[in-house]
Amino acid sequence: MIKARPYAFPCTEPFAVETTLLCLLGFQRAAVDETGASGACALHHANRLAAAWAGAGGRCVLSRRGLPGGAVAPPAARFREGRRTVDCLARAGSAEWELALDVPGATVVDHPADNAFLASDLDHIVHLSNMRALIICGLRTEGIVHATMRAANDKGLDCLLVEDACASDDAAFHDTILSVTTFGNGLFGAVADTDAVLAAL
Numbered sequence: 001m002i003k004a005r006p007y008a009f010p011c012t013e014p015f016a017v018e019t020t021l022l023c024l025l026g027f028q029r030a031a032v033d034e035t036g037a038s039g040a041c042a043l044h045h046a047n048r049l050a051a052a053w054a055g056a057g058g059r060c061v062l063s064r065r066g067l068p069g070g071a072v073a074p075p076a077a078r079f080r081e082g083r084r085t086v087d088c089l090a091r092a093g094s095a096e097w098e099l100a101l102d103v104p105g106a107t108v109v110d111h112p113a114d115n116a117f118l119a120s121d122l123d124h125i126v127h128l129s130n131m132r133a134l135i136i137c138g139l140r141t142e143g144i145v146h147a148t149m150r151a152a153n154d155k156g157l158d159c160l161l162v163e164d165a166c167a168s169d170d171a172a173f174h175d176t177i178l179s180v181t182t183f184g185n186g187l188f189g190a191v192a193d194t195d196a197v198l199a200a201l
Contacts, residue, residue, distance in 0.1 A: 002160060002200040004192035006182050010133040010158045011190070015200050017058040021131040024050060024103065025063045025116055025138030025148055030096035032139065034086045038167035038174075039139055043100060045165035045194040046137045050103045056201050059129055060106040063116040065144060066090040066097040071112065086169060087140060114147035117155075126157070133158040135197060136189075137165035142173040149181065149188050159189030162197060 001008035001015050009015065024046050032039045053060055067073060067089055073081065081088055090097035092110065099108070111120040125131075134152050136159055138145040145166050149159050161181050168174040181188045 003196045004190035006185050009160045009190045017056045020133045022053045022060040023136045026144040027101050029098050032100045035167045042165050042167035062106050062108045064110050066092045068092045114143045115151045116148040117151045135160045137162045140168045141166040141177045146177050153188045161191050164193045
């Protein structure tokens with residue numbers, strides 16, 4: 001098992017790479033640049049995990065959030081975008097949209113909103129590969145990470161958020177999501193750090 005809080009992960013069966021999907025969400029150029037030192041630190045730990053995961057024969061998914069070419073965001077999304085200077089929805093193919101990490105053998109999924117299951121192949125990958133648990137890292141903690149984790153929870157998947165492989169523009173946002181995740185004996189899953197996952201591997 002992986003030492004985590006509020007419970008050892010996964011919750012119902014021994015930890016197995018074969019049934020656990022490593023999800024590296026939103027590690028895109030703009031997100032890493034905008035989150036500064038905390039984003040760079042999260043990227044470092046995500047790369048450590050990805051290398052170890054590949055060495056153990058595990059399956060990994062990278063996600064990119066962005067609007068496809070020619071697509072128009074819904075009115076409410078356009079309104080919110082117009083009021084923000086960071087964490088804006090990148091256009092697919094732009095420099096901001098490109099991934100800031102390269103994981104040989106990983107599957108890349110593209111999604112138009114924070115929830116990486118939305119309009120992507122992620123749900124198909126999970127079911128086709130018989131995955132029962134997700135290990136989640138990404139930028140930003142309160143955005144892509146939390147939205148995807150909530151969706152996975154609704155699908156009956158056990159989730160582990162890797163706290164030092166996630167980051168936000170504001171440490172308070174990051175800490176809030178950690179609290180929300182573990183509230184009520186694991187409302188949305190468990191939380192651990194990179195070293196705990198590597199120790200289990």
